[in-house]
Amino acid sequence: MxxxxxxxxxxxxxxxxxxxxxxxxxxxxxxxxxxxxxxxxxxxxxxxxxxxxxxxxxxxxxxxxxxxxxxxxxxxxxxxxxxxxxxxxxxxxxxxxxxxxxxxxxxxxxxxxxxxxxxxxxxxxxxxxxxxxxxxxxxxxxxxxxxxxxxxxxxxxxxxxxxxxxxxxxxxxxxxxxxxxxxxxxxxxxxxxxxCDLALFGPGIRPWRPPGIPPEALLAVYAGAHGPANGLFQLLEAAALLRDRRLLILLVGEGAERPRLMAAARLLPNLRFLDPMPKPRLAALLAASQIGLHCLAPVPAFAEWTAPNKLMDCMAAGLPTVSNAGGRAARLLEADPLGPCGIAVPPGDPAALAAALDGLAADPDRRAALGRAGRAQAEQRWDxxxxxxxxxxxxxxxx
Incomplete structure (x- = not known):
């Protein structure tokens, strides 16, 4: 052909x-x-x-x-x-x-x-x-x-x-x-x-952290577009509500909203922006992180009309993921027969996002269990x- x-x-x-x-x-x-x-x-x-x-x-x-x-x-x-x-x-x-x-x-x-x-x-x-x-x-x-x-x-x-x-x-x-x-x-x-690419994102990848990040920091990573559809101001609001001072939210990518986001986040010590990076470097960053993030604007139509590859990459990397999307994304994280691999919070609720992040930061055993389930789901369903x-x-x- x-x-x-x-x-x-x-x-x-x-x-x-x-x-x-x-x-x-x-x-x-x-x-x-x-x-x-x-x-x-x-x-x-x-x-x-x-x-x-x-x-x-x-x-x-x-x-x-x-x-x-x-x-x-x-x-x-x-x-x-x-x-x-x-x-x-x-x-x-x-x-x-x-x-x-x-x-x-x-x-x-x-x-x-x-x-x-x-x-x-x-x-x-x-x-x-x-x-x-x-x-x-x-x-x-x-x-x-x-x-x-x-x-x-x-x-x-x-x-x-x-x-x-x-x-x-x-x-x-x-x-x-x-x-x-x-x-x-x-x-x-x-x-x-x-x-997802199981060879690129996986437990055997050598971890990498950006310079200047304390070794004790727990990293929650969002990697993707910074546009209106992504609703990233919710992550800024969640960062302001976090109780665990070890948590650091990293926003990786670019988009039309990025200048406004950076201006609004200038007083948030627990949130940083990183430029887009090649997939191998992103895989290394996820390998050094503790939590994956998936964020969308609170648009009801997104519930069944989106198919985010961010979720799949985090699953392949063995990371528990917190998402504020309902519908399909929530089912993948919380209702899969292989077991839950993340936490879905209500769309448009930064306080719930912050609570989910604080809960995972305080419970390394739960993070590990969710991460294992995510990797298993990636291997069996999303290879x-x-x-x-x-x-x-x-x-x-x-x-």
Missing amino acids: RLLYLHQHFSTPEGATATRSFAMAGALAARGHQVTLACGQYAGAVTGLAGPFRRGRREGAVAGFRVVEFAIPCGNVQGAAARSRAFLRYAARATTLALAGRFDLVLASSTPLSVVLPALAARRLRRLPFVYEMRDPWPELPRAMGVGGPALWRAMSRVADAACRESRAVIALSEGMAETARARGARQVAVLPNG RRLLAERFCAVLEAAA
Whole structure:
């Protein structure tokens, strides 16, 4: 199979962002498929390519597959207008590639939703089948957050309807997203959640702590975007309420809210900010930490429409995790048959966050038990190699 894999935010593990597309493209290549992955320049990503861009693109082999990188910068620190322009520029360049190349199947992996436009063009102009990977439900999430307006939501809804109805299959990252895809007319839907790299995140990783952190400090780590959807001001409020002076909250990453967060936290001695870091360095930081953190804004729609890889990374690292998300995330932490591996607190309740952190700080035996259960759940349910086999099977059937 000759596959065109469209993912604007692609990164290898040397970058500081998600690596799902790297793992899945590598698994497809290992099964003998010819994979071309087209991406842009996402902030924090490392594509594995070097050398100059020619006519706005460069390409080369990465981990057994071909990567085509367009010179289109994009990132969370950009404003909405700049990101929208980047999304549309990528869609235009990817459409040219899809129409000109010799492919048997297109995989359009959102976010953003605009990534399906090249797949729809190839479907209608060349009868080229495609699979739509729904990482976020559009426009449901923007509408739930009040981002955009009715005209934009209607336009996005039409694109999302077409993506679900015209695709051979939809890959959804959660059951909530799968229900959304079916409601939009998808015929074949496979739920393939985010997984974790058990070799990268694990108990055998050599621990690393940033300079200047006291050896007796108990570290609670949040690693991810610092945007409105993440609701990180709740962590600042929780830090102000902590009773255990050994606890230190680390916020790793970047995003539009980071300058405001840093200004608001300047008087909090138990909270620090770290720049985005490559996945191996993050794995070493988690190995030196005691608690993982997962935080979202208190938006009810997030309960079943999110599939956070942060939870999976913390489980793989053997860390107990505190989350303020309800729904699926809460079930993974507290209601799994393998046993609880973390604590879920009510959304929008910084006092409950602080109480959960204080409780874990005072109980090392409970931290250890929750961490073991999390690692066991990661090994049995979220090993990315197992999920990649199912991912490949969906695409092979669609082709």
